[in-house]
Structures are given as C-alpha cells and as structure tokens.
Amino acid sequence: MTAPMLELRHLSKIYGQDEARVFALDDVSLSVDKGEFVAVMGPSGSGKSTAMNILGCLDTPTSGQYLLYGTDVTGLDRDQRALLRRHFLGFIFQGFNLLPRTTALENVELPLIYQGVPASERRLRAAEALAKVGLEGRADHRPSELSGGQQQRVAIARAIVTRPGLILADEPTGNLDTARSREIMELLAQLNRDEGLTVLMVTHEADMAAYAHRIVTFLDGRIHSDQKNEAIHAA
C-alpha cells in the first residue's frame, strides 16, 4: 500500500504558556490520500487555520508528526519548508493575497520565478494556468481592475501553475457572494477531478463543503467528525 499523501500523527499546537495556554490543536491525527477533496469545517477558533498552516508548512507543530508523501517534515527548518511550499504546495487565501500593482499574469508567474523557470516558459505556463481558470482575456489586468471572483481565480491559477500535488485553501469563498462562490467551488472540483489535485479546503458554508468528497469537522482543536460526503457518493 502506498503512503497517504499527507498524514498527521498526534499533532498538537499550543499557543501561550502556563495559565494562558491554548491548545489550538490537541492530539490531531488525520490522513489524506492523493486525489481527495476534503472540506474542513468547524466553529470559529476550533483550529482549522492552525491545521492548514501546519499542513502548508508555514508553521510547525508543538508536538506530533507531519508526514508529507510519507516523509516526516516536522523537523525541517524555514528554508527547507520554503522549498517544500515552492515545489509541492499551492495556497489559496480568503483575502486572495495577490500582489497589487502587478498584472494577473505576473502574479501567476511569481511561484515560477522562485522555481527558477526561464522567463519565456514562465509566461507560457502562467498564461496556460490563467486559461484553465477562464481568465485568458485578463492577463494584463491588475488586481484592482478585477472583480473578487476574478481575483480569486487568479490566485487559483497561481496555486496550480507549479503543478503542485496539494492545494490548501483557507476559506477561499469567504469574501465572495454565493454565485461567485459556486463558480470557485466548481473550478476547484474540476481541477480535483481533471488534474488529480488533492484539495484541502476550510469553509463555514455547508453549501460549499458539499462539493467535497469528505468533510472533517474540528471542535476545540480536535477532530470532531470525519465523514464521507453522502450527497456526492450517493450521486
């Protein structure tokens, strides 16, 4: 049996000290296979973002292990984690997090710059990624000239341009209206289906979680429930 794409083993994240200690994550174990589309739900403060940050190698746990592609990445230093993000991970944020005063195309090129891809190939691949999210015509627009939904699609293009195995999305539709949110979800679902991307997505909305195959619910830093999405599996 091949190793799962990612695996958390008895993972804890503690903020503060002594009296003020907060268990943002408390003995979390979780395993996600390649090609899954997982929705992470739970009330505010339940540790969803903390988990996503650790999964995204942006943060390190206080204790426990994180295995990515079967390799323990818990003890890696900042630069090693940067390299992991560069080559294996894609991020989508609630606030889009595009570089202002920079065109959509240049935003999408950004991760390729750090991969050292030559400029001409960079442009080609960035344009390709923009096409995949349906923004062929907007390559030269700056974020301020794009709608929220379009900005988030640029961010998705940026996340997939390096062809990462894993996409981490923390409330990607949090700033969008329902119609725009559905478009984004459909895009993610399609990328998951057609490109085999593994997607982990935090959301507060059941409607959006419904696009996922599996729904993990956090409560007080622990995994409260972990279920297959019946609706999808029934279909």
Added chain:
Amino acid sequence: MLLEALRLALNTVFRNKLRSFLTVLGIVIGVASVIAMVTVGQGSTAQVQSDVASLGSNLLMLRPGEAGRGPGGSSADAPPLTLQDLTALTRDIPDIVQAAPVAAKLQSVVAGEMNHSVMVTGTDNAYFDIRGWTLAYGRPFSEGELRTGAPVCILGTTTSADLLGQGNPVGTTIRVGKISCDVIGLLAKREASTFGQDDNDTVVIPLRAMQRRILGKSDMQSISITFREGARAEDVTAQIQSLMRERRHITANMNDDFNVFDMKQISSMLTGITGVLTGLLSAVAAISLLVGGIGIMNIMLVSVTERTREIGIRMAVGATEMQVLMQFLVEAIVLSLIGGAIGILVGLGLGAVGSYALNIGFVPDYRLILASFAFSAVVGVVFGFFPARRAARLDPIEALRHQ
C-alpha cells in the same frame, strides 16, 4: 535570480519616483560634494604645481626681514637690500647663475583714453632670463637706461593689448603713475598664470627708474636668484645666508634679518593647504553620506513594513530567507547607486563650474568617480542590510495576516 531581484528593484524604485528621489537625496548630496570638492581641490593643486613650474626651476628669492610663512614675510624694520648685495651674491657664490633686483608697485598706467591698473616691476635685464621671459618685439634695457633710470618700459601682451590694442607697441609712449614712459619692448605671450593672476599683465621698467621716479627711495623688495643646474637649493641657500649674515653684520647670537625662499616650497605648502582643506571637506561629505545611508535605511524599513503582506505572499509561494533578503538588499543598493550616479553627475557639474570660477583646470578623476560609485554601493549594502534582514526574518503567517 539576482537578475529577477534587480528587475524587481528597478520596478519598485521607478514606480515611486518622487519617493525614491527623496530617499537618495542624501547620497546625491554626499557624493556630489565629495566629487565637487576633490575635483576642485585636485584642480587647484595641479594649478599650483604648474604655476610653480612656470616660475622657473632653481629659483630662490632673497628678501629683507625674518623668515615668514610665505613669500610675503615681514620686512618692516630690517635694513633694505642693496645693489652691492646683488653684486656680491653673483661674485662670491659661484653656484649662483644670475640675480635680479625686484622692486614692484601697483600703478595705474594710461594710454590715451585707456586706463589700467597693473603691477609695475623695477629690475634689470637678468630678470627676463630668471623669469623665463623672451621679447616678441623691441629690445631689452640698455646699459645707459639702467644706469640713469631712464623712463622706458617693456610691456606684457595683456597690458599692451588693453592699452594700445593688438600689435607692436614699440615706439609709443604711455604714462606709468606720474611719469611718461617710452615703450621699448613687448614680452612674448606666455600661457601661464601665477596663482590666478595673468602673467602677461605686467610692466617692467629699469630698477633705477622705479626707485627714483615712482618709489622715491632706493629700496628693493627682493632679489631673485637662479642657481646652477645640479646644485642643491639647500646648499645655495646656506651660502647665501652666510654671505648675507656677514654683509649685514649679524653676530652668532642674532637671528637672520633676511630670508631666502625656495619657490618650490610654495608648491608643497599650497599642496599641503589644499590637502588639509580637501580632507576637512571630505569629512563633511562623509557625514552627509552617512546621513544619506540612514535615509535609505529609514525608507527601506518603511517599505518593509508597507510590503509585509507582499513578503508573506512571496514566502508562501516558496521564497527562501536569502531570496527575500536579496530582494530588499538589491533594492537598497539600486537606490544608493542611482543616488551615487546622480551625485557624480551633479558633483562633476559643480566641479566644472567651481574650476571655471576659480580659473583653474577641470581635472575629473576617474578613480574618484569609480570610488564614489563603489562607496555608494557599500552604503546601500550597509544600510540596506538591516531592513532586508528584518524582511527575511518575518514569519510568513504573521506577514500574510498583515493589513
């Protein structure tokens, strides 16, 4: 990657032109003042050296009075030099080739409507050899003219042109002070100015004429002496000193009441002064460079804060600490190099204007320009490092959350 950092830095710098310009202003002022001051300083040093060279080599000047600091020492109470001293010098010291008396005074000279104020020198024919003058027209003074102090004069080209227009002035008569003088010669034009004064603006008359008709006393201010090629200035000076002590009856426990000045000393003296000035001004300039560097650091710190989220994004997509550090460091270096380049241009401009105003040669020194450029880069590295490191050390999660 470095190329990307450079492209990015240029974009950032040019996106905010006014702010970038204000940021580098300190560097501009620092570099410009260094370049301008050193350029003018070197120009004047070169000028002094060429002036001294134009005075002629192996030239000594004997004057009454104790040794002062420069060619204008005190001669107040000392007994004047005499023609007998002059004769004794050439007779008794074999190393001395020629000696000429000099008595000079500023006089107004008039020809027709034209009026001109000029230094008039009373001397003899040896003066022309000693000072390296040749005659373009006419003749030197005759024995009789020298002996009787006849009212005749030889003009420099500038004086002649100002009073009488271009051409040969021999045969005309001009007024020098209160006396009427026949012009008997014109000095050949010399492409030199001594310490900012035009050498060619001069009137030379017999010493006697100067003493009797203009000064009204038989004084001379100095004796110009040339010595044999190969003799050492110190040795000749010592011989002159012992001869003059004897002639002026100075006993062993008394100081000289005259002094011998080696014209070459002017060179080292003025070069020294210029050097001190250049050093002082450069210190001021170094301080302004320091201030300029702090200005860059300040703006870079602001920039890091403003761009915290951008830094977070870059880190999220895989920028290493080193890459973020390089990005901001390169930006600081680009800023300071732009400042340095502008400063070099402004400094050369000011240096050219200054050299022109002081009437000295404009000698831009490419080593100085390279050094300024390199120094600007160093300022960028030194003052850019701290902000850049701060950017590189940011926590990506905090940075992404930054508003």
